[in-house]
Amino acid sequence: MPRLIALYNTPEDPAAFDAHYRDVHTPIVSAYPKLRDLKTSKPEGVGGRPSPYYLMAEMTFDSRGDLDEALSSEAGISSGRDLRNFAAAGATLFVTDDEADA
Amino acid sequence: MPRLIALYNTPEDPAAFDAHYRDVHTPIVSAYPKLRDLKTSKPEGVGGRPSPYYLMAEMTFDSRGDLDEALSSEAGISSGRDLRNFAAAGATLFVTDDEADA
Numbered sequence: 001m002p003r004l005i006a007l008y009n010t011p012e013d014p015a016a017f018d019a020h021y022r023d024v025h026t027p028i029v030s031a032y033p034k035l036r037d038l039k040t041s042k043p044e045g046v047g048g049r050p051s052p053y054y055l056m057a058e059m060t061f062d063s064r065g066d067l068d069e070a071l072s073s074e075a076g077i078s079s080g081r082d083l084r085n086f087a088a089a090g091a092t093l094f095v096t097d098d099e100a101d102a
Numbered sequence: 103m104p105r106l107i108a109l110y111n112t113p114e115d116p117a118a119f120d121a122h123y124r125d126v127h128t129p130i131v132s133a134y135p136k137l138r139d140l141k142t143s144k145p146e147g148v149g150g151r152p153s154p155y156y157l158m159a160e161m162t163f164d165s166r167g168d169l170d171e172a173l174s175s176e177a178g179i180s181s182g183r184d185l186r187n188f189a190a191a192g193a194t195l196f197v198t199d200d201e202a203d204a
Contacts, residue, residue: 004148005158043196044166046106047173047182051196056107064146071149080149094145094153 001036002064002097004071007043009089010054020086021055028079029059032070036060053092067095103138104166104199106173109145111191112156122188123157130181131161134172138162155194169197 011017021040029038037060043051061067070076083091113119123142131140139162145153163169172178185193 005145039200041198041200043107043198046169046195046197049195052194053196056198067148092154093148093151094155095148096143096145096158098141098143 001060001062002067002095004059004061004067004093004095006055006057006059007053007092008055008057008087009052009091011086011089014054017054017086025079025082025086028075028082029057031075032059032079033073033075034061034066034070036062054089064095064097103162103164104169104197106161106163106169107196107198108157108159108161109155109194110157110159110189111154111193113188113191116156119156119188127181127184127188130177130184131159133177134161134181135175135177136163136168136172138164156191166197166199 008017026038026040029035037058039058039060041056043053043056045051059067059070061070071080110119128140128142131137139160141160141162143158145155145158147153161169161172163172173182
């Protein structure tokens, strides 16, 4: 199923970022129409190198159409606008859809 | 469960990258001891912006200990060495472990 992946760069004030993400941003994202799942995690480094990202959010939908509709919805527009309130360090967004299992 | 995420930058020769990833790199990664799942996908852009990454690979393990053991194994060392054969454009690696579901 299509997933919208958001990778957040390390913020200047991690505690403020965490509080805003939990109390303001998560409720907005949770209101996306037809959102099937929201997962968040704090990436860790590997092989002695630190993680280049501070937070990873994965938002799953049944179809790419549903995903695009969610981003065009009121909640989608609000979530985009909300980035400026806590993600000044930058965020990377893309959509992924599994192709193969080993 | 812990996942090792590999995000590959866009290669100079995508067809050669795809062939090497499929025929050489995937068999090496599939030999990781205790690998539970390997998923790959070609990210797409969103909101009118292209995806910053060309390929996403997700390798799932039962524990961070298993993941680290896999990377220290013969297959893990081979996969790291193999990067120079096809991933000259660069790759980003980190480990993620889901914290919450909405």
